[in-house]
Amino acid sequence: MASIFEKLWRLGPAAFVLKAIFAAVVANGLLLAFILLRRAYRKWYFAKRDVRVFELRKSWDALISGEIPFETWRRKAFDRGIVETIVLDAFEAAGPEESARLLKFLRTSGLIEKRIFEARQLKGWRRMRALVALGRTRAPEGIPALAEGLRDPALETRLAALRGLGRTASPQAAEEILAWLGERGLTVPPLPLQSALVQCCVERPQLLIPHVQNATGHLREVLGRVLGDVATPSLGSDLLQFVGDDLDELRAAAARAMSQSTSGFAQDVLNELARDPVWFVRLRAIVSLGKLSQRRAIPALLRGLTDSNRLVRLRAAEALVGLKTEMVPIFEQVVAAQDRYGLHAYLAALENADLRVQLEIELQASTRVNEEDKKRLQNVLQAGSLLAEEPATVGGNIKSPAGQG
Amino acid sequence: MIRFLDISNHTLFWYYLASNLAYLTMLIVAIKTSAAHQRRLESYRLRWIGQTPLTPPITIIAPAHNEESSIRVAVRNLLENHYPQLEVVVVNDGSEDRTLQALTEEFRLRPVRAVYVPEAKSALVRGLYRSDVDARLVVVDKEPGGSKADAVNAGLNAATSPYVCVVDADSILEHDALLRIMVPVLEDPKRVVAVGGIIRVLNGSEIAEGRMKRVRLPRKSIEVIQVIEYLRAFLIGREAWAQGNMLLIISGAFGLFRTDLVRAVGGYRPRAIGEDFDLVARLHRHLLEQGADYRILFVPDPMCWTEVPSDLKSLGRQRARWQKGLLDVLWPNRDMLFKWRYGRIGSLALPYMWLFELFAPVIEIGGIVTIVLAACLGALSREFFVQFLLFGYAFATMISIGSVLQEEITYKRYNDWQDVVRLVTYCFLEHFPYRQVHMIWRLQGLWQYLHGDNVWRPLKRKGLESASVR
Numbered sequence A: 001m002a003s004i005f006e007k008l009w010r011l012g013p014a015a016f017v018l019k020a021i022f023a024a025v026v027a028n029g030l031l032l033a034f035i036l037l038r039r040a041y042r043k044w045y046f047a048k049r050d051v052r053v054f055e056l057r058k059s060w061d062a063l064i065s066g067e068i069p070f071e072t073w074r075r076k077a078f079d080r081g082i083v084e085t086i087v088l089d090a091f092e093a094a095g096p097e098e099s100a101r102l103l104k105f106l107r108t109s110g111l112i113e114k115r116i117f118e119a120r121q122l123k124g125w126r127r128m129r130a131l132v133a134l135g136r137t138r139a140p141e142g143i144p145a146l147a148e149g150l151r152d153p154a155l156e157t158r159l160a161a162l163r164g165l166g167r168t169a170s171p172q173a174a175e176e177i178l179a180w181l182g183e184r185g186l187t188v189p190p191l192p193l194q195s196a197l198v199q200c201c202v203e204r205p206q207l208l209i210p211h212v213q214n215a216t217g218h219l220r221e222v223l224g225r226v227l228g229d230v231a232t233p234s235l236g237s238d239l240l241q242f243v244g245d246d247l248d249e250l251r252a253a254a255a256r257a258m259s260q261s262t263s264g265f266a267q268d269v270l271n272e273l274a275r276d277p278v279w280f281v282r283l284r285a286i287v288s289l290g291k292l293s294q295r296r297a298i299p300a301l302l303r304g305l306t307d308s309n310r311l312v313r314l315r316a317a318e319a320l321v322g323l324k325t326e327m328v329p330i331f332e333q334v335v336a337a338q339d340r341y342g343l344h345a346y347l348a349a350l351e352n353a354d355l356r357v358q359l360e361i362e363l364q365a366s367t368r369v370n371e372e373d374k375k376r377l378q379n380v381l382q383a384g385s386l387l388a389e390e391p392a393t394v395g396g397n398i399k400s401p402a403g404q405g
Numbered sequence B: 001m002i003r004f005l006d007i008s009n010h011t012l013f014w015y016y017l018a019s020n021l022a023y024l025t026m027l028i029v030a031i032k033t034s035a036a037h038q039r040r041l042e043s044y045r046l047r048w049i050g051q052t053p054l055t056p057p058i059t060i061i062a063p064a065h066n067e068e069s070s071i072r073v074a075v076r077n078l079l080e081n082h083y084p085q086l087e088v089v090v091v092n093d094g095s096e097d098r099t100l101q102a103l104t105e106e107f108r109l110r111p112v113r114a115v116y117v118p119e120a121k122s123a124l125v126r127g128l129y130r131s132d133v134d135a136r137l138v139v140v141d142k143e144p145g146g147s148k149a150d151a152v153n154a155g156l157n158a159a160t161s162p163y164v165c166v167v168d169a170d171s172i173l174e175h176d177a178l179l180r181i182m183v184p185v186l187e188d189p190k191r192v193v194a195v196g197g198i199i200r201v202l203n204g205s206e207i208a209e210g211r212m213k214r215v216r217l218p219r220k221s222i223e224v225i226q227v228i229e230y231l232r233a234f235l236i237g238r239e240a241w242a243q244g245n246m247l248l249i250i251s252g253a254f255g256l257f258r259t260d261l262v263r264a265v266g267g268y269r270p271r272a273i274g275e276d277f278d279l280v281a282r283l284h285r286h287l288l289e290q291g292a293d294y295r296i297l298f299v300p301d302p303m304c305w306t307e308v309p310s311d312l313k314s315l316g317r318q319r320a321r322w323q324k325g326l327l328d329v330l331w332p333n334r335d336m337l338f339k340w341r342y343g344r345i346g347s348l349a350l351p352y353m354w355l356f357e358l359f360a361p362v363i364e365i366g367g368i369v370t371i372v373l374a375a376c377l378g379a380l381s382r383e384f385f386v387q388f389l390l391f392g393y394a395f396a397t398m399i400s401i402g403s404v405l406q407e408e409i410t411y412k413r414y415n416d417w418q419d420v421v422r423l424v425t426y427c428f429l430e431h432f433p434y435r436q437v438h439m440i441w442r443l444q445g446l447w448q449y450l451h452g453d454n455v456w457r458p459l460k461r462k463g464l465e466s467a468s469v470r
Helices: A004-011 A013-058 A060-065 A077-093 A096-108 A111-121 A124-137 A140-149 A155-168 A171-184 A190-201 A205-214 A217-230 A233-240 A248-258 A265-273 A279-292 A295-305 A310-322 A324-336 A340-352 A356-365 A371-383 B002-043 B046-051 B071-079 B099-107 B148-158 B177-187 B221-243 B259-264 B275-289 B312-330 B340-358 B360-376 B382-409 B417-429 B434-450
Strands: B058-064 B086-093 B109-111 B125-131 B137-142 B163-167 B192-201 B206-208 B211-214 B254-258 B295-306
Touching: A013 A060, A013 A077, A013 B382, A013 B417, A060 A096, A077 A096, A077 A111, A077 A124, A096 A111, A111 A124, A111 A140, A124 A140, A124 A155, A140 A155, A140 A171, A155 A171, A155 A190, A171 A190, A171 A205, A190 A205, A190 A217, A190 B177, A205 A217, A205 A233, A217 A248, A233 A248, A248 A265, A248 A279, A265 A279, A265 A295, A279 A295, A279 A310, A295 A310, A295 A324, A295 A340, A310 A324, A310 A340, A324 A340, A324 A356, A324 A371, A340 A356, A356 A371, B002 B221, B002 B295, B002 B340, B002 B360, B002 B382, B046 B177, B058 B071, B058 B148, B058 B177, B071 B086, B071 B099, B086 B099, B086 B148, B099 B109, B099 B125, B099 B137, B137 B148, B148 B163, B148 B259, B148 B275, B163 B177, B163 B259, B177 B192, B177 B254, B177 B295, B192 B221, B192 B275, B221 B295, B221 B312, B221 B382, B221 B417, B254 B259, B254 B275, B259 B275, B275 B295, B275 B312, B275 B340, B312 B340, B312 B434, B340 B360, B360 B382, B360 B434, B382 B417
Parallel strands: B058 B086, B058 B163, B086 B137, B192 B295
Antiparallel strands: B109 B125, B125 B137, B163 B254, B192 B254, B206 B211
16 A cells, blocks of 8 residues: 555645645635634624623522522523523622522522532533532532542543532531542642642641541642641641651641641741751741741741751741841841851841831840940941951852842 | 756745644644633632632743833733732843833832842842832842843842743733743642743733733734734644643743743853743753653743834844844754654754744745746746645645634634734735745844844834823
């Protein structure tokens, strides 16, 4: 059998081109016709839809309250679609009272039932659409159908179900997600999963603990991050088991969660985590120390200010600036550390918080610093650089790393 | 001689056929991808992305050079973007006008000692400022570096977020553009390292206070033709290349990158003519050499509106510069061609760029010469020649209409019937004489580069203020 190239060659360019011209002209005609017909149809459709939306909106309260029997619009797919869209859009901006009213309407009108049925029975993008709508209702009775959606072979459908469960923000949904994870493992991208779990576990973060203990690999990291986000003081001692975990992500999560702890050991644990070899664990520990905002954290924060990682230095500086009652002693120690990157990070944080003038005033008024040191510190504050520091360049292309000022 | 001309004309025929088939394949892939993307968006509620605490911070870097008239509006527009954790770094790249003063007056700038670590090369920084009106705004004032890349590098050094979004200060970002461009990152943050957004033509549209009020087609033919070119390039070309993870260009007017990676490759190359293409090529090289599992994607719905040249001279300069930029990137990366370790980039994307983008004007002009010679020597089948022209015309028109169709079935920004009719009409008109003039500009670009004229020059633009008046 001859190859396609041989066939084309035998056909000869001229004959081939003639056919190609014909095909291209036909394709052009079809494309143009499609564009024009589609435009015309859409114009007609949206005009019709706008009129109907206007009519339905005019009698919206009667429609929602059931004064207008649901059957008058529910049987017509066109009207049903409009009503559902309006209700779901209203949901996004509704307060608790309005949400309850809308949910009651969705229940009594049978719209939720219909979506549950579709989410269970349909396939492909129709199922995905039903799951999205169901999720937007935030109705607890939709949770089982959404959980079934998590087992769909299509990723997009699973994601729609996951986001829907996240929207319900209920522990029941969290249980469904965690059960599914135990059964199937990580079959969706981590971020939507994290987002959904954060929303659902806020009320009962304890749900996560056994799953974090039993999970392995990447899933354990993801669950650890969720735990870090939703941890409350009540978890206190449960979190301690993760402080020495082999997984960096889990130590970071524990560090993050410790910021919520009111117990005395949180400070010690965070001091320890602030020395971790992994930079993002140190970062989390420093941020948490900043949140706890205790004097005892100052040595660890000062150490963070001279960290090799830029982000750790920045966050340590922000945390130190946050300790407003200790501004002068902290500044003294920052200068004493003789680390110009640390000093610049501190001064940047100070200026971003608009506290430079306050530090100047406090320094001036301070009685515990002798005059000579006071003058030296004032000079550093004014110049933005250590006295021994070269005034010129960092890396050769900036006048001073601190810029102008 | 006649034998040579015959072979040459046959080669030309097969070259055009291959080029058109490649575009047809891209059109089919792009239509399929767009449809899937539209469906995917149904399950996304952008507001949810905005509300989750997991959405990572972004620094917008906007280099500005002599933008006194439009900088206020442009920066306000950037600050009004709907994104939860946003930082805007405007780089005043040695403006000779009152750009910095305008910013200082409008946003009450005060000098700060913000952390500036010069990891990427840029010209001397004179000072750093933060706004008292909106603390998210940082202004880097620097000496002129002679290129946009140099200015972006300064912004990169001042950025504090894990992602940077590079935009042109005279462009308009739609307000949900950042949320939209982050969708692929949120789906797969470990693998997605860069995302390109779509650039659309601003000329002719009505804007007020930095916001797009009404999208309209421009009046001038030359601008309408560019609208079609942009639709073709973005909605077909980039969409399709990104599907195979072979996207080589993320437009300098709107692109999102992972900050650490851009810093790891040394930022933008200050002397690069096509700095956007150069950066993406270096990112591919860096990641492929490390054997990283990564993705560089294109998202067709976060829109950035930019002004395009409205006169032939400026357009000619821009296209010559693009061609120079192409050669400026392809030549240093020639070692990536057909090397196993560079995967699809080395075996498909770069060869395509060499053959169908860089050499295209040379082959076109060669084709015209051989056809004329063949005609003079009586070796040209007149019938075949006419058919060939008709085929080329009909096929190229089909691709252009295809891009208009893509726009119609997906984003549909031109709502006016009149605009669509004009757009479709220009799909038939753009091939003569615009295409031939375009070829000459591209040849000029190659000529200039080969003769050592490889300096980046900014284009003259009217600015945002002018776009509001139709």
